[in-house]
Amino acid sequence: MIHLIFFLIFLVIVTSSVSSSSSPLSCKQESGGFSSNLPYPFGLGEKSEIKLNCSKIGEIKIGEFVVKNVTSNKILIHFPANCNRSFDKLNNLYGKNFGVSSRNSLLLQGCQSPSSKCLILSSLIENRLGSQSCDISGLSSNITCYIDESGFEFLDIEKVGNNCSTLLSSVVVDAGNKKVDNNSGTDVALNFNTLELGWWLVGNCSCHFNADCVIVNGTDPHGGGMVRGYRCQCRHGFTGDGFAAATGCRAG
Numbered sequence: 518m519i520h521l522i523f524f525l526i527f528l529v530i531v532t533s534s535v536s537s538s539s540s541p542l543s544c545k546q547e548s549g550g551f552s553s554n555l556p557y558p559f560g561l562g563e564k565s566e567i568k569l570n571c572s573k574i575g576e577i578k579i580g581e582f583v584v585k586n587v588t589s590n591k592i593l594i595h596f597p598a599n600c601n602r603s604f605d606k607l608n609n610l611y612g613k614n615f616g617v618s619s620r621n622s623l624l625l626q627g628c629q630s631p632s633s634k635c636l637i638l639s640s641l642i643e644n645r646l647g648s649q650s651c652d653i654s655g656l657s658s659n660i661t662c663y664i665d666e667s668g669f670e671f672l673d674i675e676k677v678g679n680n681c682s683t684l685l686s687s688v689v690v691d692a693g694n695k696k697v698d699n700n701s702g703t704d705v706a707l708n709f710n711t712l713e714l715g716w717w718l719v720g721n722c723s724c725h726f727n728a729d730c731v732i733v734n735g736t737d738p739h740g741g742g743m744v745r746g747y748r749c750q751c752r753h754g755f756t757g758d759g760f761a762a763a764t765g766c767r768a769g
């Protein structure tokens with residue numbers, strides 16, 4: 518199925534540069550602390566359930582990476598193609614409450630056993646990298662891609678490994694809304710230069726009464742295996758963050 522999606526990539530290039538008119542995330546340091554338009558459970562203060570950072574120029578950050586958006590189940594990170602990014606940087610994207618989602622297709626270089634799975638993808642990336650100062654031309658560059666097929670929500674970093682030296686980029690494959698269109702492929706969207714993290718809260722479910730508690734098998738950032746987490750999701754017909762401690766869910 519996933520291989521089919523990659524085959525169809527040619528058909529959907531047009532969707533690749535997603536831009537949205539809604540206002541992007543930003544933050545500001547003020548005398549009393551930080552202010553931002555982050556929704557619960559995200560925040561910048563020490564007491565936030567999921568604490569992110571605010572840069573001097575008002576960008577929300579996780580480690581060195583800029584957070585583009587957060588949604589009810591994911592965090593989207595700006596992850597531009599960079600042929601000089603060490604594979605180990607992936608470790609920095611696993612935290613107490615978030616981890617690298619298995620919907621990312623990682624583009625790797627310098628692997629001990631390269632595969633040819635992503636020839637189409639690498640030629641697309643090549644076009645997008647433009648004049649970057651690294652050799653990714655043609656087959657000699659041996660770009661490998663890693664696609665997780667384990668069925669778990671998060672990438673197991675040990676399995677990605679394969680002793681790759683470089684983490685070139687990531688593409689989020691969004692297989693879209695099957696309800697809208699049965700014809701697999703036509704609604705596949707590719708989000709280039711983006712890395713998707715999944716998030717969770719730990720502890721007992723504390724959701725609004727019009728929300729479902731979704732159990733999340735998170736990952737321990739220190740390699741301790743699975744962590745039981747949860748997220749709240751408003752039921753059909755309701756909108757909101759779903760958490761009892763925040764705005765909950767409202768009809769409509």
Ligand SMILES: *[C@@H]1O[C@H](CO)[C@@H](O)[C@H](O)[C@H]1NC(C)=O
Pocket residue numbers: 537538539540541542585586587588589
């Ligand atoms: C951020 O995500 C929300 C929820 O999915 C969406 O409505 C909004 O358009 C997104 N904002 C940007 C700037 O992409």
Ligand SMILES: *[C@@H]1O[C@H](CO)[C@@H](O)[C@H](O)[C@H]1NC(C)=O
Pocket residue numbers: 568569570578579580581
């Ligand atoms: C925020 O910055 C602090 C101090 O530099 C760092 O220890 C922490 O890991 C950062 N948190 C995130 C989510 O990047």
Ligand SMILES: *[C@@H]1O[C@H](CO)[C@@H](O)[C@H](O)[C@H]1NC(C)=O
Pocket residue numbers: 601650
């Ligand atoms: C690539 O990274 C190495 C080590 O981090 C650094 O020494 C080198 O200058 C970088 N090269 C480029 C082109 O950024």
Ligand SMILES: *[C@@H]1O[C@H](CO)[C@@H](O)[C@H](O)[C@H]1NC(C)=O
Pocket residue numbers: 631656657658659
């Ligand atoms: C790319 O792969 C080919 C065949 O597997 C190999 O001969 C070549 O050395 C590799 N090139 C690099 C730069 O790793």
Ligand SMILES: *[C@@H]1O[C@H](CO)[C@@H](O)[C@H](O)[C@H]1NC(C)=O
Pocket residue numbers: 629678679680
């Ligand atoms: C990766 O490298 C280490 C040491 O260099 C080696 O022991 C291990 O077998 C390698 N793993 C793979 C998947 O090639």
Ligand SMILES: *[C@@H]1O[C@H](CO)[C@@H](O)[C@H](O)[C@H]1NC(C)=O
Pocket residue numbers: 696697698699
């Ligand atoms: C989608 O597929 C299901 C079963 O294959 C079918 O019953 C349904 O009518 C299809 N929906 C659309 C919009 O084509």
Ligand SMILES: *[C@@H]1O[C@H](CO)[C@@H](O)[C@H](O)[C@H]1NC(C)=O
Pocket residue numbers: 719720721
């Ligand atoms: C979860 O609920 C149980 C039973 O009510 C309680 O004993 C436990 O301390 C709670 N755990 C947390 C982390 O709040």
Ligand SMILES: *[C@@H]1O[C@H](CO)[C@@H](O)[C@H](O)[C@H]1NC(C)=O
Pocket residue numbers: 668669670732733734
């Ligand atoms: C979470 O892990 C448990 C136990 O390993 C498993 O039974 C369950 O299906 C997993 N849930 C999801 C959503 O992956």
